[in-house]
Amino acid sequence: MTKKANIVIIGGGISGCSAAYNLAKKGVKGIVVLEKSYLSSGATGRCGAGVRMQWGTEMNCKLAKQSIEFYEQANEILDYKRNVDFKQGGYLLIASTDKEMEQFAKNVKLQNSLGIPSRLLTLREAKEIVPHLNTEGLTGAAYCGKDGFLNPFKTTDAYYLAAKRLGVEFMTHTEVVDIVVKGNKIKKVVTTSGDIHTETVINAAGGYSKPICDMVGVELPVYSERHQILVTEPVEPMQDPMVMSFSLNLYCQQAPEGTFIMGRGDASEPRDLRITSSWQFLDEMAKTITQVLPPLGNLRVIRQWSGLYNMTPDKQPIYGKVDEVDGFYLAVGFSGHGFMFGPLTGIILSEMILKEKPTIDVDMLGLDRFEKGNLILEPSVV
Amino acid sequence: MTNEENTIVCRCSDVTLKELRDLIAEGYTDYNEIKRLTRIGMGPCQGKTCTQIVLRELSMATGKKVSEIENQKNRPPVVGVKLKLISEEAQNND
Numbered sequence A: 001m002t003k004k005a006n007i008v009i010i011g012g013g014i015s016g017c018s019a020a021y022n023l024a025k026k027g028v029k030g031i032v033v034l035e036k037s038y039l040s041s042g043a044t045g046r047c048g049a050g051v052r053m054q055w056g057t058e059m060n061c062k063l064a065k066q067s068i069e070f071y072e073q074a075n076e077i078l079d080y081k082r083n084v085d086f087k088q089g090g091y092l093l094i095a096s097t098d099k100e101m102e103q104f105a106k107n108v109k110l111q112n113s114l115g116i117p118s119r120l121l122t123l124r125e126a127k128e129i130v131p132h133l134n135t136e137g138l139t140g141a142a143y144c145g146k147d148g149f150l151n152p153f154k155t156t157d158a159y160y161l162a163a164k165r166l167g168v169e170f171m172t173h174t175e176v177v178d179i180v181v182k183g184n185k186i187k188k189v190v191t192t193s194g195d196i197h198t199e200t201v202i203n204a205a206g207g208y209s210k211p212i213c214d215m216v217g218v219e220l221p222v223y224s225e226r227h228q229i230l231v232t233e234p235v236e237p238m239q240d241p242m243v244m245s246f247s248l249n250l251y252c253q254q255a256p257e258g259t260f261i262m263g264r265g266d267a268s269e270p271r272d273l274r275i276t277s278s279w280q281f282l283d284e285m286a287k288t289i290t291q292v293l294p295p296l297g298n299l300r301v302i303r304q305w306s307g308l309y310n311m312t313p314d315k316q317p318i319y320g321k322v323d324e325v326d327g328f329y330l331a332v333g334f335s336g337h338g339f340m341f342g343p344l345t346g347i348i349l350s351e352m353i354l355k356e357k358p359t360i361d362v363d364m365l366g367l368d369r370f371e372k373g374n375l376i377l378e379p380s381v382v
Numbered sequence B: 001m002t003n004e005e006n007t008i009v010c011r012c013s014d015v016t017l018k019e020l021r022d023l024i025a026e027g028y029t030d031y032n033e034i035k036r037l038t039r040i041g042m043g044p045c046q047g048k049t050c051t052q053i054v055l056r057e058l059s060m061a062t063g064k065k066v067s068e069i070e071n072q073k074n075r076p077p078v079v080g081v082k083l084k085l086i087s088e089e090a091q092n093n094d
């Protein structure tokens, strides 16, 4: 089978679906989204479902703030008859050293200057918000009530349905195996369901962004790292915010269904695209969580899984064109926080492709920043 | 005729046969998509009863054999374990 498309989007996660919707909404016809498995099968459907405005770089703050403002109205804007289950229970970031508290103070100042309603808390104030928090060994906290939980499957589904209504074609169980380039122009995308002739491709392949770039000879300074996560049995509501610590490397929130979702980072995790689960994670997660939030020790773990973080050197995403190939666009390198940037990712990509005035100036997030060495490091990730 | 609205397919997540059939009619024929949209198979029983029912419904709708339909991955642990117990065990082994 051979077909033609105006724009081919590789990846049926939040980034690909949001890009498809935003382009179609602006009148672009002939958009095809290719997904090697089912929609949300990548990092999007494996993520911690957390969205927060509390970031440490201006770019991440702006992307998150505007995306969350969109999510507040996502059901209406995307005309979604199910519910994306947005629960703004806040994020409580806990510090365990004075140095970490100093970083929080800097972040809050930046966030407030951008209109983000975050604030520093004493441990007593933190305990008022999460009474079962064990404050032993902690130095303070930061909090923003606009942050919270959002259902990744349903949010992606909402974008998918809205895009489909606007004429976007979704091909699932279709893997891109090659991209043919002549000179510096894209000719076609080769898939397991046939060739698609096109001049424009968006790489929104998440953890597989690098293999896709290899197909067109573009070098990407990213790596994919496994991150593990688990969920407990559901219980009555007992914790409003996500509790997160960068120094203890953990996050934990109660979903609207009552289950607790928790995960942690670990620098020794494999970087070879593996998405298996390990007992080491379960052990370490159980030890830290029973220390920080003791009553959660009584909950049964019912499932653990993992997914890929696509990491960039400065932990900020890469958006936009590449020098080597015309019509090849990147929406990659989300470094563990691309679900919450979904709305802006789609808006930014559509503006770039249609050469419109940008909602946010993301020049700083182009691929060329790594050559130029203009890196502003995001300090606040798990 | 079964009463679809009163027939519970997934007891953990409280999903009715009607909800399942409506989704399939909307075009969701991937077990994994249905699981994620409804939470069928995501509760404490981890799909021990509902999976078979969903597969049978998908088989009827798509004409594929149950054995040909991609099913959910069995993810650890096999039965629910308290975090406290895991933590105590882990500390004993340190």
Ligand SMILES: Cc1cc2nc3c(=O)[nH]c(=O)nc-3n(C[C@H](O)[C@H](O)[C@H](O)COP(=O)(O)OP(=O)(O)OC[C@H]3O[C@@H](n4cnc5c(N)ncnc54)[C@H](O)[C@@H]3O)c2cc1C
Binding pocket: A010, A011, A012, A013, A014, A015, A016, A034, A035, A036, A037, A038, A039, A040, A041, A042, A043, A044, A045, A046, A047, A048, A049, A050, A051, A174, A175, A176, A177, A204, A205, A206, A207, A208, A227, A228, A229, A263, A306, A307, A308, A309, A331, A332, A334, A335, A336, A337, A338, A339, A340, A341
């Ligand atoms: C454990 C974990 C917890 C996380 N927690 C959070 C969180 O709380 N909040 C947050 O904002 N972010 C979180 N993230 C990060 C977030 O999940 C990702 O940044 C985001 O989902 C990226 O979306 P995406 O659409 O760019 O990529 P993905 O969702 O990975 O989508 C890419 C898609 O491309 C497909 N694909 C790849 N190669 C090909 C090919 N050759 N042909 C066709 N299709 C292909 C894949 O199958 C995949 O579905 C977490 C990630 C993990 C792993």
